[in-house]
Amino acid sequence: GDSVTQMEGPVTLSEEAFLTINCTYTATGYPSLFWYVQYPGEGLQLLLKATKADDKGSNKGFEATYRKETTSFHLEKGSVQVSDSAVYFCALSNAGNNRKLIWGLGTSLAVNP
Amino acid sequence: SAVISQKPSRDICQRGTSLTIQCQVDSQVTMMFWYRQQPGQSLTLIATANQGSEATYESGFVIDKFPISRPNLTFSTLTVSNMSPEDSSIYLCSVGQGVYNEQFFGPGTRLTVL
Numbered sequence: 001g002d003s004v005t006q007m008e009g010p011v012t013l014s015e016e017a018f019l020t021i022n023c024t025y026t027a028t029g030y031p032s033l034f035w036y037v038q039y040p041g042e043g044l045q046l047l048l049k050a051t052k053a054d055d056k057g058s059n060k061g062f063e064a065t066y067r068k069e070t071t072s073f074h075l076e077k078g079s080v081q082v083s084d085s086a087v088y089f090c091a092l093s094n095a096g097n098n099r100k101l102i103w104g105l106g107t108s109l110a111v112n113p
Numbered sequence: 114s115a116v117i118s119q120k121p122s123r124d125i126c127q128r129g130t131s132l133t134i135q136c137q138v139d140s141q142v143t144m145m146f147w148y149r150q151q152p153g154q155s156l157t158l159i160a161t162a163n164q165g166s167e168a169t170y171e172s173g174f175v176i177d178k179f180p181i182s183r184p185n186l187t188f189s190t191l192t193v194s195n196m197s198p199e200d201s202s203i204y205l206c207s208v209g210q211g212v213y214n215e216q217f218f219g220p221g222t223r224l225t226v227l
Contacts, residue, residue: 032213043205043220044156046114051213089155099214101146105155 002027006090006104013080013111021075021107023064023090031092033057033066033073034101038087047075047088080111115140115208117219125225126196133192134222136206141186144209146216147179149202156205162189196226 007022025031035047035057048057050066050073057064062077075088090104116139126132136145147159159179160168168181182190193200203223207216 034215044207044218046215046217049213049215093214099209100158100161101156101214101216103155 002031002092002094002102004090004092004102004104006088006107009087009106009108011107011109013109015082015111015113016079017111019075019077019080019084019109021088021090021109023073023075023104025071025073025090025092025102027071027092027094027102029094030068031094033064034091034093035062035064035073035075036089036091038089038106040086044089080109082111082113085109085111114215114217115142115210117206117208117217119204119206119219119222121222122220123223123225125227127227128197130196131192131194132196132224133190134204134206134224136189136191136219138187138208142208142210143186144214145183145189146207146209147181147189147191148205148207150205150221151202159191159204193224196224198226200224201226 003026032051034049036044037047038044048059050057053068055066064075087106087108089106091101093099118137120135145162148156159174160170162168162181162183180192203221205221207218
């Protein structure tokens, strides 16, 4: 069945460092891919999405490109801030799976000043 | 995007009792979902609740334990029945929008069972 694999955390960075959180997936067909973010004590927010190969989703300085050849959707940000400290979840939805979201395990990010 | 509220935001309950969690959306939506999130873990889908039909439960979740109501397009409830400490978790509702099922989440209900 469909699955999502994220790099394990926690990830600890200094402010203004470059961030990459790896996400790879296994799915039949052409899934849509999402990154969600959960700030401490809050619910999940959709951060960005991509619905077809080579699409780039972007929001709040974060980017991710849908790479079908490598089945990846890595999250990147050029310069992280303390306020980016959160847990990041990669997810996919697939028409063949009734569009249920399949979730990665989440990657915790801590940014130090 | 839809704005979603949940009540209660948190509760502490005794073993053997039941708690009903409410989810209210500010617009009409067809698809609503209920999730459970253990501390520090990913989300587990409990059930899909579409208006006008019975909820569809995922493997490991049953209607007797987690009855769901979906009386209209803006509201749903999840009841956690006959609770045990293992039910301590965050319960989240979400709504799906668009052909790709983007989901938008409520703030969650933090449940502690003693």
